Amino acid sequence: MxxxxxxxxxxxxxxxxxxxxxxxxxxxxxxxxxxxxxxxxxxxxxxxxxxxxxxxxxxxxxxxxxxxxxxxxxxxxxxxxxxxxxxxxxxxxxxxxxxxxxxxxxxxxxxxxxxxxxxxxxxxxxxxxxxxxxxxxxxxxxxxxxxxxxxxVSGQWTGTMNLTEPQAGSDLAMVRSRAEPQADGRYKVFGTKIFITYGEHDMAENIVHLVLARVVGAPEGVKGISLFVVPKFLVNSDGSLGARNDVHCVSIEHKLGIKASPTAVLQYGDQGGATGFLVGQENRGLEYMFIMMNAARYAVGVQGIALAERAYQKAVQFAKDRVQSRPVDGSIAASAPIIHHPDVRRMLMTMRAYSEGCRAMATVAAAAYDASHHHTDAEVRRQNQAFYEFLVPLIKGYSTEMSLEVASLGVQVHGGMGFIEETGAAQYLRDAKILAIYEGTTAIQANDLVGRKTARDGGQTARAIAQQVAAAEADLRAQGGDHALAVAQRLQAAREAFLDAVDFVVAGSRTCPNAVYAGSVPYLMLAGNLVAGWQMGRALLAAESCLAKGEDAAFMQAKIVTARFYADHLLSKAPGLRNSIVEGADSVTALALEAF
Amino acid sequence: MxxxxxxxxxxxxxxxxxxxxxxxxxxxxxxxxxxxxxxxxxxxxxxxxxxxxxxxxxxxxxxxxxxxxxxxxxxxxxxxxxxxxxxxxxxxxxxxxxxxxxxxxxxxxxxxxxxxxxxxxxxxxxxxxxxxxxxxxxxxxxxxxxxxxxxxVSGQWTGTMNLTEPQAGSDLAMVRSRAEPQADGRYKVFGTKIFITYGEHDMAENIVHLVLARVVGAPEGVKGISLFVVPKFLVNSDGSLGARNDVHCVSIEHKLGIKASPTAVLQYGDQGGATGFLVGQENRGLEYMFIMMNAARYAVGVQGIALAERAYQKAVQFAKDRVQSRPVDGSIAASAPIIHHPDVRRMLMTMRAYSEGCRAMATVAAAAYDASHHHTDAEVRRQNQAFYEFLVPLIKGYSTEMSLEVASLGVQVHGGMGFIEETGAAQYLRDAKILAIYEGTTAIQANDLVGRKTARDGGQTARAIAQQVAAAEADLRAQGGDHALAVAQRLQAAREAFLDAVDFVVAGSRTCPNAVYAGSVPYLMLAGNLVAGWQMGRALLAAESCLAKGEDAAFMQAKIVTARFYADHLLSKAPGLRNSIVEGADSVTALALEAF
Missing domain, CATH: 1.10.540.10 (Acyl-CoA dehydrogenase/oxidase, N-terminal domain)
Incomplete structure (x- = not known):
């Protein structure tokens, strides 16, 4: 392992x-x-x-x-x-x-x-x-x-995000935790928070909880939510730890996966109120929380890539070791390691192509993030910001959904052994399932992509990305050769599918929101697939160029065929998704509520 | 629950x-x-x-x-x-x-x-x-x-299938358990069998193990395997239980799911040899085992449908109860049950359409099985047999893969609660994963579909099914109306995709087996999708006819829109699969072994 x-x-x-x-x-x-x-x-x-x-x-x-x-x-x-x-x-x-x-x-x-x-x-x-x-x-x-x-920053203390309450999951408007202002400028915080990752643990001296709560008298809904720092131990003026604060872990969850990570129920204020410190201004908590959320969403997408990579490595090892049945092409006249069987190859290549495609997407997004914060030209910063923000829901949504598929394939490669916990492949499947849920489910990412990232600017960022994809297609055609041409063809089909979906989203997000949001997750999957596939196309071009220079031929050739696989087997799903989104909206909501 | x-x-x-x-x-x-x-x-x-x-x-x-x-x-x-x-x-x-x-x-x-x-x-x-x-x-x-x-038959005793050994999973040629003939016509059986479902338990008086083993001196490979009855307790001539036989459970597995079902490691013959009784003739064990396997494969497909149904029901209940966020169409001015959100509908409809489609496919296959055994006309029996046998790998392969997707969607509908074991949704996901593995993995089903069920008769059965699909399309067009016409259109596209894949499989199964088997699982998924979608099309027609007669309007209307959803969102995947199969074979096996 x-x-x-x-x-x-x-x-x-x-x-x-x-x-x-x-x-x-x-x-x-x-x-x-x-x-x-x-x-x-x-x-x-x-x-x-x-x-x-x-x-x-x-x-x-x-x-x-x-x-x-x-x-x-x-x-x-x-x-x-x-x-x-x-x-x-x-x-x-x-x-x-x-x-x-x-x-x-x-x-x-x-x-x-x-x-x-x-x-x-x-x-x-x-x-x-x-x-x-x-x-x-x-x-x-x-x-x-x-x-x-x-x-x-030093890791002497750790931090948490406290959003969820039993009645307030995706719907933060329903947050009920409350904060009472005190004469000294501090607040007393009361309420119950659930699903708090590392909300209590023994790995650091202090835990700094960032907590959403309503100041007494604040407006209803998301506009009345503020953000507070509530440390487990109060901090003395010399930086040493002071009194234990009134925040206590009352239980941790029994979960499908990520079992080592304690998921705490935290009770604030049962003994008179937890001392909290306002972050920024009152009622702007959601805005600040979104800063954390956007960083966290990117990171959760990276978790998906990370898990897929680990599952892939484990499956490859097993496929090389496990001897079972003769290859169908007769190339080996005895039972052989299962990596010689085409379907095992298909599974491993799927795992590999997904991981590499999403890693490429995330890396490019990271560079855009850096440019959006550090570039000297405001317009370049703005463009990079828009690009990065468009990619965050794709990285979170697509990479995590793919990680679940990859982890499941990982178990499948192991056959019956995969179902035995001691083999270790099943852990990745159990762990993966949380990724499409926490820090905003895939549907929440898709809402973000449809509303804030596509409809709000009339599809401008989405279409700018499509133009860059088209440029990559042209480069691939100029490069020539079977692999590059095949990738260009699949990219084109996926880009055209994407553009149809963008038109559909932009045209309908106000006038027929049910139809648009019925296709929101397929739209996210299509967009993520396209962007990752585009990066694989760019990777193919770079690999060809490195090959021409004599750099690391084995790696470069592997990159080229992995890009080709991505195009043939993953990008090829794009037109079907387009049809679901653009032509399939009615049947999503047609069933009468009573018929369920 | x-x-x-x-x-x-x-x-x-x-x-x-x-x-x-x-x-x-x-x-x-x-x-x-x-x-x-x-x-x-x-x-x-x-x-x-x-x-x-x-x-x-x-x-x-x-x-x-x-x-x-x-x-x-x-x-x-x-x-x-x-x-x-x-x-x-x-x-x-x-x-x-x-x-x-x-x-x-x-x-x-x-x-x-x-x-x-x-x-x-x-x-x-x-x-x-x-x-x-x-x-x-x-x-x-x-x-x-x-x-x-x-x-x-009465359930006083129970039975097991003993195929797998540590080195012999999918590859039964590697079975090493051995049987020594005795003077009295009985055999002494020796060996270790793993993954034996209900191989030991306390629910019945006796357990009748059906065991694959090699008679000493038998040919190598699958042609030297015989089938034996090895009861846990020997049976006296009056039917009462006699001596404890020399088969013992040495451990049970710690598994991802189906935890109540004991998965035993059985040791045969550690105390001198387990008494076994030959079933049929020596060296024909695999043939007999396939009788059990084919019945079991159909049943495992039904398990997939069953699990999907249960996961669906649970998710519907949660979606009706859980209140979170306002509907995007403004139809409710407050937070509403999440079943009002289009993406939750999409997930529930996906779960429902898969379950209903696969149930329809399995029911039709069951009728063909009955006709294949009981019809008076040999030609009708033969046709039904061919149809049934073509469908078995689809029912096993497609229904179990879909059950995994459905169970995962079931967790997703529950959001964070789905990841908590006590909610119960996660159990279905854990349970589902075995279905695509035991009684032959999806790849093994796909090999069967490609080799025995498609290539062997030159695609005749496959094309006969496609003709029946075409007839259903014509009926749907004659029926008319948005739903029927949309279903006919998607069926046509899926059927054409399927026929391309059949041609590819038939043309290449001998000459380029790697290419054909590289697409074997996508071919199975395409075929299963088509046949289930076809049955949903037939169901739509039957529902229209019932509606016209005034029968149970609510049920019939629900059936019609579910069929439409199946077509728009599931059948729509077929052309992409065709492209993977027919055009994507090379990239499956192109990566050098050392590059993994």
Missing amino acids: SYTAPLKDMLFNIRHLADIDAVARLPGFEDAGFDTAQAVLEEAAKFNEGVLAPLNWEGDRNPSSFKDGEVTTTPGFKQAFRQFAEGGWQGLQHPVEFGGQGLPKTIGAACIEMCNSANMSFALCPLLSDGAIEALLTAGSDELKAVYLEKL | SYTAPLKDMLFNIRHLADIDAVARLPGFEDAGFDTAQAVLEEAAKFNEGVLAPLNWEGDRNPSSFKDGEVTTTPGFKQAFRQFAEGGWQGLQHPVEFGGQGLPKTIGAACIEMCNSANMSFALCPLLSDGAIEALLTAGSDELKAVYLEKL
């Missing part, structure tokens, strides 16, 4: 698809060129392969446990988190002024993928800390920053 | 798609008309809803356990199995002369679906007994039949 970081693929993407040289020309990232990327990734691979990966299975067998208000994490996790913190991994992308390393997301995202491949349950803790850091950086007062940021 | 048998849908299929009146004209089935079907199904519903369904969740929480060679099943299972046996449910489809009820499969299949919806882990025990009965009926000597059949 070992894991080997796909460094070659990551560095190929960083160099050829994300153009790390351009990232390193951005102010603040002067030292973040290819060599830095390589050095950081190699170091990350060592840590994740050596320290975190071996604990993944143990976390599933021996999950976090709850007793008397306290959570004990899987043996080894506490020590591993210390190593993680000491290695500086929590601060990778965070500002130098708070102790971080200030690296671009283009590099950081690859490290986060490795961490999640190695141990997704573990990686959730730093993932949530990242969100808390992001929110404080954007909206926190200087005082809050001074008290909390350095310790969060 | 209750279950309500979909009696209306089952009886609609039995009457209008499977033509129960025609079944009742077959010799031996004179009493098995619609009224009988209705009476039997209603009785089955009562038993399964009332007795088995409430034990399903308990079986997951409190699985079968192993200690000192013995297996204790979930509390309640033993008593429930007594009730099952006393109700005569084990003997439903078995011959009257051995105490069965001799009902047609057309009726029996619906009962088996209910049993599996109610409690799949439980239902596996009678499913395996059915296989053992079938094998003994076909190949057993009169003596073996006399000793074993009545008690298996």
Whole structure:
């Protein structure tokens, strides 16, 4: 059950698809060129392969446990988190002024993928800390920053996001937790939060909860929600830990997967009120939370890629080892390793193509994020921002749905052994299912894609992306050869399908919202498929160019046929999705409610 | 977590798609008309809803356990199995002369679906007994039949299938268990069998193992495999139980799902040899085993339908109860039950359309099975046999793959709650994954479909089915109206895609087997999709006709829009699959082995 970081693929993407040289020309990232990327990734691979990966299975067998208000994490996790913190991994992308390393997301995202491949349950803790850091950086007062940021960035403390309540899941308008202003400017926070990842644990000295609640008298709905910092332990003026705050874990969930990651029910204010500190202004909590959410959504998409990669590696290993039946082509006259069977190849190639396609998409998005924050030209920043924001729901929605399919194929490659828990393949399937749910279900991502990302600008960003795809098709045709031409053809069909869907979404989002939202998830899957397939097309071109220069022929040839597979077997789904979206809306909502 | 048998849908299929009146004209089935079907199904519903369904969740929480060679099943299972046996449910489809009820499969299949919806882990025990009965009926000597059949049919004893060994899963040529002939005509059996469902349990007095083993000196490969009866307890000449046989359970597996169903490792012959009785002739074991397998494969397909139905019902209930967010069309000015959200509808309709489509396919196949065994005209028998055999891999392969997708959607409808085990939706996902694996993985079904069912007769059966689909298209066009015309159009596209794939398979199965088998699973999915969609088209026509007669308007209208949904959202995948199969073969096997 070992894991080997796909460094070659990551560095190929960083160099050829994300153009790390351009990232390193951005102010603040002067030292973040290819060599830095390589050095950081190699170091990350060592840590994740050596320290975190071996604990993944143990976390599933021996999950976090709850007793008397306290959570004990899987043996080894506490020590591993210390190593993680000491290695500086929590601060990778965070500002130098708070102790971080200030690296671009283009590099950081690859490290986060490795961490999640190695141990997704573990990686959730730093993932949530990242969100808390992001929110404080954007909206926190200087005082809050001074008290909390350095310790969060160093990994001495960890962070959480507290949104969900029993009656308020996707629907944050229904948040009922309340905050009462105090004379000293602080607030007393009351309420019950559920599904709080690492809401209680023993891996760090303090836990910094970021909590959505309504200030007494605030407007109803999402416009009356504020964001508060509620630390587990209050912090003295010298930075030392003070009194225990009135937030307590009352239970943790018994879940299908990510079992090592404690999912807490937190009770605020049962003993007079938890002391909270307002982040930014009252009633702007949702806006700030979206900062955390968008960072987290990208990261969850990366979790999908990470899980798919790990499941793929495990399936490949099994397929090479397991001897069963003769190959149909008679090439071996005895029972052979099952990797010689075409359907096993099809499954492995599907897993591989999905992982590589989504990784390419995420890497390119990361570079756009870096440019959107650091480029000197406002128009370039704006364009990159629009591109990045369009991609976030695709990365979250498409990469997580694909990870479920990939993990399921991983079990399938193992046959009956896959169904036995000790084999380890089933854990990835169980773990994967949460990815399409938390930080906004696939439907919530699809709503975002339809409403904010497509309809709001009249389809402008979507069509600009299609134009870039068309340019890649032209490049592929110019390149020539079977593979490039086949990829160009599938890309064209997928792009045309996408454009039809964009027209449908833009035309109908106000006038016939039921019809548009009936196809919202298929639209997301079509868009994600196209963008990942486009990046695979670009990867093919880059690989051809490297081949011509004599670079790493084995890797480049593999990239080319993987791109071809992506086009033939995954992009080929696009026209069918177009038909579902554009022509199939009526039948989604036609059944009478009573008939269900 | 209750279950309500979909009696209306089952009886609609039995009457209008499977033509129960025609079944009742077959010799031996004179009493098995619609009224009988209705009476039997209603009785089955009562038993399964009332007795088995409430034990399903308990079986997951409190699985079968192993200690000192013995297996204790979930509390309640033993008593429930007594009730099952006393109700005569084990003997439903078995011959009257051995105490069965001799009902047609057309009726029996619906009962088996209910049993599996109610409690799949439980239902596996009678499913395996059915296989053992079938094998003994076909190949057993009169003596073996006399000793074993009545008690298996009554449910006093249960049966198992022992194929798999650690090195022999899909590849039965590698079976190593051996049988030594004794002077008295019996055999001593030695070996280790794994993955034996209900290989040991406490629900019946005796367990009748049907075991594949090699007689000493037999040829290598599958031509040297014989089939033996090895009872847990030897049977005295008066039918009473005698000595404990030398077959022992050494452990049971810790599995992803179907946890109540004990999956045993059985050790044969550690104390001198297990006494075995040859079934039929030496070296014909695989042939007999295929009789059991084909019955079991059909039944596993029905398990997929059953699980999908249960997952659907649970998701519908949650979607009606859970209040979250306003509908996008503004039809309700407050947070509403999530069934009002288009994407939730899309998920529920997908679950429903898959379940209904596969149920229709399985019901029609059951009627063909009945005709293939009971029709007086040999040519009609032959045609029905060919049709049935073509459908078995579709029912097994397509219905089980769809059940996994449906169960996953079921979790998704529940959002975060779906990931919590106590909600119960996750159990269906965990349970579903085995269905695409046991009794031959989807790839094994696809090999069967490509090799034995399509290439062997030069595509004749496949094309005959396509002709029947074309006739349904013509009927739909003659019917007219938006729904019928849309279904006809999608059916045509799917049929044309299928025919292209058939041509590809027939042309290449010998000359380029790698290319054909690279697309074998997509071909199976395409064929299953088409046949299920075709039956939904026929169902639409029948529903229109019933509507015109004023029968049950609500049900008929629901059937019509569900058929339309099937066409728009599921059949629409067919052309993409065609492209993968016909144009995508090369990229499946192009990657160098070392590049994985």
